[in-house]
Amino acid sequence: VYFKSDISITHEPLRDGYETVKVTVHEDLGYKIKRIDFQGVTAFKPGKLRDLLVTRKWWPFSFFTKTGRLDEDRLQHDIDTLRNHYRNAGYLDVEINRKNVAIQNKGNRLRIVFKIQEGERYYIGNVSVTSDVPEDEEKLTTALGFLKKGDPASAELIEQGCEFLRDYYGKDGYVDAQVEVKRTFIDHEVDLAFSVVRGAQYxxxxxxxxxxxxxxxxxxxxxxxxxxxxxxxxxxxxxxxxxxxxxxxxxxxxxxxxxxxxxxxxxxxxxxxxDKTGSISLTGGISSTEKITVGLTLGQSNFDWGNGKDYHRGAGQKAQTGITVGKYSQQIGFNFEEPWLFDRELRWGFNVTGSRSNLNQKDYKQQRIGSEIYVGKRLFELVEGRLYYHIEHFKLVGVDNSVSQAVKDEEGSRVISKIGFELSRDTRDQFVHPTEGNVAIWDNQIAGVGGKTKYVRSKAVFAQWFLVTPNYEQVLMLKCKGAAVRGWGGKEVPLFEREYLGGDADLRGFDYQEAGPRSNDIHQDPLGGKYAIAGISEYSIALHPRFRLIFYLDAGKVVKMNNKYLCPGTDTLYADAGIGTAVDILNVPLKLFFSYPFKAHESDSKEFPHFSYAFGVTF
Known part of the structure; x- marks a missing residue:
């Protein structure tokens, strides 16, 4: 990674014909990449080609991203990537190799110049298939319809055609089927003649x-x-x-x-x-809601509860235990899952958790101790269903006399026993910064299967990501979420089981759970509601692979549960807009949001900017 490093080798003789070889590496200045340019390029914009490279210019966060310096392995990877990009666009004669990459230095700054000979661009001409099973030829030619005449002659697409023909026969036991393709160049077109020998069935x-x-x-x-x-x-x-x-x-x-x-x-x-399946991780994080958290987690993803001889490994079960301590909350838990119950594709698991928090107010704490047991199965395609039973002991402790009457009415303990069914589907191309795909979750619960707390809840979340343009990886994200809860059997929904909005998960311009109905006293405690709906839109631009600029607009409303203790008008529409950044540090994003809450109740102070942040790392 150091440009023009000097290496010297010396030999020092020893007795009996042996000698010491001394290799000395003199690392010159840490040369930093200042510019990356291209010569001979007319088919693509230079910015588009730079986006394909892993070699990057030096920037202030290069210490964390480990980029910005010359690395020969990365440079060769970039050469291969550029060559494949051109060939997949129809430039089958493109020439680019290490000899054609110039590295220029001025002081400790480097300029890298990729010299590319693009050649002619070719397009698909006629496509035909011949087979040792003649009756299949017409059907196979039709099936290769994705190789359309006039489209760029992509090398990758042509190989997909060969793979399709191998799979066509391979699915019926003809795994030795041989496929060849003959390319005939006529002007700027390429005729593709596929020949197939099916072979024997196995x-x-x-x-x-x-x-x-x-x-x-x-x-x-x-x-x-x-x-x-x-x-x-x-x-x-x-x-x-x-x-x-x-x-x-x-x-x-x-x-x-x-x-x-x-x-x-x-x-x-x-x-x-x-792979290594056991893990011990120390976690730490900061957020505008929790301030500071630290945690310790022990996990094994190839667990076997019945095999003590091999340290309980080998059955593919998953077990994890951990503890998290924050400024306003503490949590401890244990999770276990058997992904193949009775050797069938049926997940079964359970968890036991305990928590104590006062995220809402400092004048009281919520204490929860509970357990959940579930079974899950992939129903079709990417849709998974999960049936669960959850039981929990809830207690409100440390209630100060200064809190609102709405909170005082909840003091004490209760048992929440509920069953639920969840459907989920996830097609995202990646989890940290998706560019395409969507997530859909629909969860339904009924509480009152034991215990005196009785309510029914239904909630749904849908999010879609669109890659607007690969230039600076500009992505539009649209997300909507909605929930409804109501009591049954003559019971009201408890204050802390209602629906809320506010915080980094939805309305970023408002504090945690404070975008909605509140009490009609000086405390203005959140009361939640029976319905909640929110829409979130976000446009992100990757100015660097590890640095994103984010523009967003959030809006939502919580419908009051009843008029008891309600401050009139607080169940109105809340909305905010803002700008943020996301910096990936150790592959986890640090997100900073500066929001303007332009729509709220008249009693709310429209703080501008409303600042919030979230960051978590595992090390």
Missing amino acids: RVHSIYLTGNVHSQSRLVVREMNLAPGDLLNRRRMKLAELRLQNTGLFKSVVIVPEDSSMPYEKDVKVVVEE
Whole structure:
């Protein structure tokens, strides 16, 4: 990472023909990348090409992002990325290599220049398929309709055509199907002639596993969806690879068919490399709501409660325990999950938690001790269902005489016993900073299955991300959330089980739970409501891979539960707008928000800017 570093090697003779070799590295100035330019580029804007690179200019946060200096491995990766980008846009003759990358220095500043010979751009011409099964040719040619005449001759798209033909026959046991493509260049068009030799059909002879040191064999076999005697399905093997990788238990997974001792049968070899599954993490965070938190978490994602000989590892169960202590809240908990109950694709788990908090006010504390048991199953495609039972002992303690009567009425303890059913779907391309996809959650609860607290609740959240333009990765996020709760059996919904808005999760221009009905005394305590609805829109611009500028608009309303203790007019519409930043530090974003709450009750002070922040790291 140091430009023009000097290396000297000296030899010092020893006795009996041995010698000492001394290598001395003189690290020159820490050269910083000032500019990244391109020569010979007409097909794309330089900014678009820079967005593809992992090599970046130096900036004030380079200490954290570990960018801004010259790294040969990253530079070679960028060369390959640029070459693939051009080839996938139809520039099949593009030339770019390390010799064509110039590195210029002035003082301790570097300028990197990528010299690219773009060549001609080619477009798809005629597409045809010949097969040793002639009756399939017309059907296969039609199926390759995504290779449209006149579209850029993308190298990646052409390879997808070959892979499609392999999968077409591979799903029926023809795993040795051979596919070749002949390219014929005519002016700026490329005719594609695919030839397929189907070969013999095979069945599964046996499945064997290598590389599993701690993981039980059944943990792998249950993800396979293949058994001896089945047709050897190429698509199922690829899906099994993906499913095994998604368990988080393995660094790598490779599934390949091999010749067996039986004719027209193949063995399926599964090669895995196990990952570290135990974790000990110390967490710390700050936020405008909680101020400061610290926590300790112990976890094992390949847990086996019945295997004490191998430190309770190997069954793919998940167990975690942890404690978190903040300025206004404390929490302790234990979670356990069996992802394959009775060796069926059915999740089962439970958790036990205890918490004590006074996030709302300093004049009283909420104490909760509870447990939840659940079963979950993927119902179809990416939709998962979860059925759960939750029981909790709630107690309001340390109530000061200065609080409002609405809070005093809640003093004491109660048992909350409820069952619920949740549907969820998540198609985000990534979790920290999504650019595409959506999340949908619908949760329904009924409390009163035991205990005297009786209510029904339904809540839903939907969020969609749109990649507006890849230039500076500009993303629009639209999110809406709604909830409704009401008592039954002659019971009112308790104050601390009602719906609230306000805080970093929805209306960022207002304090936690304070965008809604409040009490009609000097304390102005939040009273919550029976309905809550909120809309959040956010436009983010990645000025750097680890630094984003955020513009947002939030609005929402909580409908009062009743007129008791209510300050008239506080169940109005609340809205704010603002600007924020997100800086990734250790892969976790530090978010700063400066909001203007332009719509609120007349008694609210429209503080500008209303400042809030949130940050959490694991180290």
